[in-house]
Amino acid sequence: MTEQTANYDSPWKEVIELYFPRFLEFFFPQAYTVIDWTRPYEFLDTELQQLEPDAEIGRRLVDKVAKVWLLNGEAAWVLVHVEVQGQYDKEFAERMYTYNYRLFDRHRQRVISLAILADEQENWRPSSYSYELGGCRVSLEFPIAKLLDYELAWETLEQTSNPFGIVVMAHLKTKATQRKPENRLQWKLNLVRRLFDSGYSREDVIELFRFIDWIMVLPKELAISFQTELRSYEEAKRMRYVTSIERLAKQEGIEQGIEQGIEQGILQMGRDNVIDVLATRFAEVPSSLVDAINGINDSSLLKILLKGAIAIPSIAEFQQFLNDHTSGDIQFT
Template sequence: MHYDIAAKVLMEKCRGEIPRRFLGLSVAESSLLQELPQETVSLKRSDFPMLVTDESGEQRLVLLEIQSQWDRDIPLRLLDYRSRYLLKHQVEAISCILLLRPSGAAVTCYKDTEVTYSYRLIRVYELDAREIIQEKVLCLMPFVPLMQHGKELVDRADSALYESSLPREDKADMLTVMTIFSGLISSELPHLLVSRRRDIMIESAAYDIIKQEGHEQGLRQGKIQEAREGILDNLEARFDVVPASIVREIEGIEDLPILKALRRNSVKVSTLDEFKDLMKNITR
């Protein structure tokens, strides 16, 4: 899944709260920096350079990289764009990696024969989701599924965002990013969250990722199967035994509106033969 795009959406909304929470900075103002000219080909969309001004007026360059999994080249990549941005901005720099999934290979320092480079490594999966829920830190709710106790608190994070006073556009983005991040730990959670909040998620630019990854299709398939089962349950309740020929025909129907029509009529027909005739007429 395109977690880098989801991370970009989140950073645009929470460029103050994320450095405040994860780096302990007193953020008065922060802005995402524009990419440097094309010679910086090593930069990725998961890299987020920010110029942060604290409450005393001091500016810092914050170089943040959000990664779903560890890569041995991450430290060198971080060092590369740290150097490039420092040449332009000439202020104190803080380098940080937010790692979303567990890795035994992740390290906090790069060293070779000439260079020793230390940076901050935030293992999101080791953080306690209960603190985020208790403190109602809305900007960090999308990370909740990835944290300790996160799975059991996803519903509360979802409700906190949906019922918050955030602008509707921000809610849509936050809920969508949380859904995308939840795909890192579960194949079922994204479907559940989409089914619950699709009405608002479709307003987020990041929702295209969900459609590309098949969660929208998965939701539709779930509704199709639910409609099939509803028809068969109704027929069994009324006529005891449903012939295998009817079962096969229903299982072969992929059109959701047709299945919904058959489900509605399955409680109205007087006989199975009447239902067979209905199927023939509707599926023509």
């Protein structure tokens, strides 16, 4: 079992959106208490994407921005960073500062910046960024929650009725059983049984089960054992959660397949457009260049390349243009 088999970012994004008030209540009670929860809040993912694509972040961070209303009647934005893969990042504090001031600069809204750290380094706790030059000082201090700390407060996780008690337990045990699939199976069963017995609503049980099942990936044979044990437990408790979950998963799988098919069709159209323009302008396009273009899975990059294919005067210069936009990773012969 390797770290690559566990997908952390998508489950965290989903569970934060589903239980945003409970998320703040659990991890950041001071922020929670200044917000007027009788008024609707709104996630602003488009605004976040416009800040910067930031390819270097990759799949290591979950970023969410929500517009909320404060108890004093003013609007504010809550910017959440979750370091989901648990890796030390020396530029993390600077990124927190950068995103905070960019949001303020673009929208003139006060921003509450918050960070969840899921790494395993006890002493890595970035909570501020500052610099001073020529008598001028700039700084940002931001609250953090370190998931590692909850290992010493396991009883608290077991006793809380907040959904993020289950979420944190699942995350920690996923990390702890990376190369111990049998242990992961037992912990997964333990957490799901706890979830079923917790008194949560049917909807909450299904949503939190999805989170657990999503991140606590098991090898095929152990996944079958998990399903068998789960069905037996469900029958003993006269519950019908698993059937509902399986039906939901099947439907989502169909929908995801359709979405992926559409996305791949759009990407292939983008690749074909670039190649067709090059072939029209330069008659012959090197096979290595065609292969490189067909290997691109970024629609925004394909748009840039299409503009380049239209305007750049030679095939050699286009090859260099492509290299420049792929960090020089593609070599041509």
